[in-house]
Amino acid sequence: MTTFKDLGLSEHVLSTLASLGFETPTPIQAEAIPLVMEGHDLIGLAQTGTGKTAAFGLPMIEKMMADGKRPDPRNIRALVLAPTHELVNQIAANLKDFVKKTPIKIGLVVGGASINKQSEQLSRGVDILVATPGRLLDLIARKAVTLTQARYLVLDEADQMLDLGFIHDLRKISKLVPKNRQTLLFSATMPKAIADLSAEYLSNPKRVEVSPPGKAADKVEQFVHFVQGASQKTEILKKTLTENPDGRAMVFSRTKHGAEKLMKHLEHVGFSVASIHGNKSQGQRERALKAFRDGATRVLVATDVAARGIDIPGVTHVYNYDLPEVPDAYVHRIGRTACAGHDGIAIAFCAPDEIRLLRDIERLMKIDIAVASGEIPADRARPKGARGGNGALQRFAAGRQRSCRTSSASPGRQRQRSPRRTLGSEPVCR
Ligand code: AMP
Numbered sequence: 393m394t395t396f397k398d399l400g401l402s403e404h405v406l407s408t409l410a411s412l413g414f415e416t417p418t419p420i421q422a423e424a425i426p427l428v429m430e431g432h433d434l435i436g437l438a439q440t441g442t443g444k445t446a447a448f449g450l451p452m453i454e455k456m457m458a459d460g461k462r463p464d465p466r467n468i469r470a471l472v473l474a475p476t477h478e479l480v481n482q483i484a485a486n487l488k489d490f491v492k493k494t495p496i497k498i499g500l501v502v503g504g505a506s507i508n509k510q511s512e513q514l515s516r517g518v519d520i521l522v523a524t525p526g527r528l529l530d531l532i533a534r535k536a537v538t539l540t541q542a543r544y545l546v547l548d549e550a551d552q553m554l555d556l557g558f559i560h561d562l563r564k565i566s567k568l569v570p571k572n573r574q575t576l577l578f579s580a581t582m583p584k585a586i587a588d589l590s591a592e593y594l595s596n597p598k599r600v601e602v603s604p605p606g607k608a609a610d611k612v613e614q615f616v617h618f619v620q621g622a623s624q625k626t627e628i629l630k631k632t633l634t635e636n637p638d639g640r641a642m643v644f645s646r647t648k649h650g651a652e653k654l655m656k657h658l659e660h661v662g663f664s665v666a667s668i669h670g671n672k673s674q675g676q677r678e679r680a681l682k683a684f685r686d687g688a689t690r691v692l693v694a695t696d697v698a699a700r701g702i703d704i705p706g707v708t709h710v711y712n713y714d715l716p717e718v719p720d721a722y723v724h725r726i727g728r729t730a731c732a733g734h735d736g737i738a739i740a741f742c743a744p745d746e747i748r749l750l751r752d753i754e755r756l757m758k759i760d761i762a763v764a765s766g767e768i769p770a771d772r773a774r775p776k777g778a779r780g781g782n783g784a785l786q787r788f789a790a791g792r793q794r795s796c797r798t799s800s801a802s803p804g805r806q807r808q809r810s811p812r813r814t815l816g817s818e819p820v821c822r
Contacts, residue, residue, distance in 0.1 A: 418443035463517030525561035618766025
């Protein structure tokens with residue numbers, strides 16, 4: 393098995409990793425670290441939770457330590473771009489852990505916080521700046537920072553940056569970082585726009601893929617409840633939350649309004665719950681995340697944009713209260729659980745007007761999601777010869793099933809493994 397030592401990291405970084413409890417490299421780290429150390433541009437196809445921050449951060453820090461330079465005032469040596477405040481905070485926090493006991497300084501700039509404080513921070517120069525694109529461009533326009541000394545450019549969650557309309561900002565910023573740089577692009581998916589972006593801004597990149605797009609962490613057990621509408625979703629959600637008092641749950645809603653309404657209802661009926669979405673201020677979002685991380689609240693209702701890339705250890709359940717319009721988003725959502733080797737449970741609700749979305753998800757993931765309750769709609773797509781008859785009621789009653797395998801999935805379609813825990817209305821298997 394590859395060790396961190398095999399990857400060519402210095403004693404200094406090795407001792408930091410040991411103090412952080414990082415014993416062995418994750419697959420993306422084992423593959424990417426040597427390539428980055430050798431100076432290659434890199435495309436990393438990996439989701440959050442795979443350890444990608446260390447995969448780009450550690451070799452970058454090693455190389456910056458080795459060249460021993462210091463940034464001039466209002467300059468940076470490396471730029472990491474990420475789509476959301478939360479992700480920027482998370483990356484910066486990880487990098488700060490890695491540079492303990494080194495002179496390397498990590499800076500952080502995001503919208504919604506004081507631009508003057510950020511200018512002041514940059515006035516002394518920072519080694520690695522983690523930023524959202526819009527605020528960085530504002531700071532560049534104010535001449536608070538220039539990118540001419542940057543030798544590393546990392547685009548993290550590139551597909552999400554594209555989804556959020558940052559493409560023009562990314563192009564502008566990429567042109568401001570000198571050409572003799574190393575560029576590392578990480579993305580959970582590789583739509584054509586990302587492939588085009590890579591072709592334009594990366595030079596002979598190596599490609600590392602640890603979790604193919606559409607394939608959720610193997611450790612996530614997935615279920616779907618077929619329901620008639622929102623009130624039934626809420627009832628099942630409350631029942632399952634109640635039956636898992638020690639769980640920590642993220643609940644995804646399609647809209648900000650829906651997230652807020654659901655959060656208020658859950659709060660009203662006595663759950664300890666918080667929400668994060670685009671209508672919340674930066675401070676509110678940070679407080680909600682902190683409370684959820686600390687365990688003060690155990691249910692977090694979120695929209696995709698607010699929750700993308702957030703790594704919160706110990707999430708046991710992910711609920712797709714609404715199915716996402718884009719099937720990739722489902723993969724990101726369920727990736728919030730089953731991180732760092734833990735098992736996780738993903739529970740989706742599918743109302744009649746969401747069947748098409750479920751079909752897209754199952755097609756992308758090449759699986760049949762096990763049915764936890766409800767009547768399977770006649771038009772649920774399944775390959776010829778696969779389980780269930782039209783309109784068949786496929787109900788797994790808690791405690792009654794010994795095997796939870798859905799009946800014969802066609803060759804090539806991955807089956808869900810048997811669940812092992814009590815899931816409220818989900819099946820229980822032994
Ligand atoms: P990331 O995908 O970079 O957000 O990392 C997900 C989580 O895994 C973070 O909390 C990291 O601190 C943790 N992590 C990353 N690499 C390792 C490793 N090799 N061993 C243990 N934990 C790790």
